[in-house]
Amino acid sequence: MRVAIIGAGAAGHFCAIRIKEELIERGEDHTLTTITLFEKGSDVLRKVRISGGGRCNVTHNQFDPKLLASNYPRGSRELRGPFNSFNPSHMIEWLNRKGVKTKVESDGRIFPVTDSSQTIIDCFKGSVNNYGIDVKLSSAVKNIELNDSGQFLLSTSQEEALVFDYLVITTGSDRSGHFLASLLGHAITPLAPSLFTFKVKSPLLLGLEGISFPSATIDLKLGKKKWQEKGPLLITHWGLSGPAILKLSAWAAREIKEHNYQFDFRVNFLGLKLEEITERLKTLKAKEAKKLITNTPLDTISKRFWKVFVHELIPEDCERPWIEVSQKSLNKLSQALYATVFKSVGSHRFKEEFVECGGINSKEIDFKTMQSKIVPNLYFAGEVLDIDGITGGFNFQNAWTGAFLAAQSLTKKD
Ligand SMILES: Cc1cc2nc3c(=O)[nH]c(=O)nc-3n(C[C@H](O)[C@H](O)[C@H](O)COP(=O)(O)OP(=O)(O)OC[C@H]3O[C@@H](n4cnc5c(N)ncnc54)[C@H](O)[C@@H]3O)c2cc1C
Incomplete structure (x- = not known):
């Protein structure tokens, strides 16, 4: 199984790591699944680095799916189900398992105890390394085509027509991600800044x-x-x-x-x-x-x-x-x-945290799996979707939850 993930940010990293972990947890040979993370920038996790004023407000102290979902001006209805499967309590547990301790501030925001986003970056980079996930830097994906077998042919700024069985788009608010999704038939709801x-x-x-x-x-x-x-x-x-x-x-x-x-x-x-x-x-x-x-x-x-x-x-x-x-x-x-x-x-x-509202039309996504309803084996997670939260760690939680569900669904396919 060859998996391509476009965008090595928050959602892209978590999805890649979780795909490997899902396979390992099920006792399968994870090396039979290759994952390539394409990143247009010269480094990964840029937004994680600058998030929360360099401290990374990684999630929020709200575990009730309905109340948690009410913090999303766009996506509150769609996220209720996903939050039943993976919410901040699961993310905190996952981070703890990786040796990252977190703390809750009086307003409910959750940070690594180190008060440094580098802790989260080290955690992700460490796992990506351990699981042998291939990260291609300075590789902007420019074009996607589907071949007759339903596989994805990706062309990047470096290479042409690379073949993959599964594709996860986690390009954040980057316009190129919306363009790529539109090539595959997805509609984009109008973009507008949020949190200003x-x-x-x-x-x-x-x-x-x-x-x-x-x-x-x-x-x-x-x-x-x-x-x-x-x-x-x-x-x-x-x-x-x-x-x-x-x-x-x-x-x-x-x-x-x-x-x-x-x-x-x-x-x-x-x-x-x-x-x-x-x-x-x-x-x-x-x-x-x-x-x-x-x-x-x-x-x-x-x-x-x-x-x-x-x-x-x-x-x-x-x-x-x-x-x-x-x-x-x-x-x-x-x-x-x-x-x-x-x-x-x-x-x-707002200097601390801003997001873009708008993105892949939610009606075209199955929120149980994060899979496209238009193209089989195509998944989305994170800010590329028409989902955004208010400040407080909710935007990262959307990335973690979507990435978790996509990884779970993708690895269950035969
Ligand atoms: C200054 C700032 C502070 C923030 N602080 C917080 C916070 O503390 N808590 C919180 O919850 N949220 C915060 N946010 C919001 C949060 O960072 C985003 O919601 C989150 O990063 C979205 O994750 P993502 O993986 O969807 O996208 P991103 O993390 O943006 O990752 C997308 C990646 O895809 C890459 N990419 C895009 N197009 C292509 C392409 N065609 N080919 C290859 N690669 C591509 C990009 O270079 C990028 O690395 C902050 C945002 C900003 C700007």
Whole structure:
């Protein structure tokens, strides 16, 4: 059995290793199966290396298939079944077996205890070496044809018409992978960036980068569709970021692109009901009656933000003590804390983790096996599919799960 895997990234490596392990676990002679991993770059696992700020957020501490799948703006329905077979608990176990210990951070993200992606790279490279998997570097696959026996003929930047019985495409978000799949008859759903921050120009944010709100709520409405995300919000040099914005950017990725990244969205800085905010402002007014409004922020709001906020909203009252604040000004403050509308004027890639949404149409994949419904013996795994997760290790988990299932199915064929 000759297997070609195009793309020596996360999914490609895990699939190659698992094919060998499946055979060994079943007591078969794994040397009868040759695996060639084609990689267009001069080195493998580039994204794993830079992932999670060099620490590699390898998966997430969520083992319930349904809850886990809810972290995928595209693919949540399709991934439920696969996560029953292979989820983060299995990946952690696999890594442990390979001597890689992991740790869970307070937000559920899982990293190697070494805090270094090199640990994961060493683990993969070590197994690829042990199992005699052939890695062809600087070998971009340029063309695929099917011969009369249903075998795959691959042409790369180095060689022509190499013959394989099975093909796994794990090219990530690279356009060439989509092109190769389209040669075999697969449809590609439109691509769009996911996980980005919103570019916003507003006097309320000027010079305040680094300030965060732990429990904000963001609302977005585009056409007839509505989204709401809760979580930390961060002011950046460019505008607004933080988990709440990143999640929103992922869920609304396609629609935001259609609007050319120009849209209005609403921020509730404290994530509280209007009446609650009004009540808290009244209590603050009574408690800090003699203190200047500008120096006395509500709750946990940063002093720097508060100063800018009250000067923008109630310039006439902000340098007065709380006792003198007018009802009109109090209403203005609570309304703005509850719902300030910002204008996005563009997007900015999130430096830590970004993915592409869109890819091989999910309807053309059998998610029990990751096999193409169009071409027998053709498999896909990872980001090449129209599947993407929010930040937190979910994108790698999609790669591990797909690669596991493809390897399992492929080795069960006779
Ligand atoms: C900066 C950054 C940080 C990230 N951090 C995290 C994180 O911490 N946690 C997380 O879950 N996700 C993270 N992600 C997302 C994650 O890296 C990807 O979702 C994941 O790598 C996808 O795995 P893959 O195997 O599908 O694709 P990739 O890992 O991208 O591998 C695809 C490989 O295919 C090769 N290739 C493409 N076309 C061809 C061709 N025609 N011929 C030969 N080779 C080809 C490419 O060179 C590449 O090596 C991050 C992404 C970025 C950009």
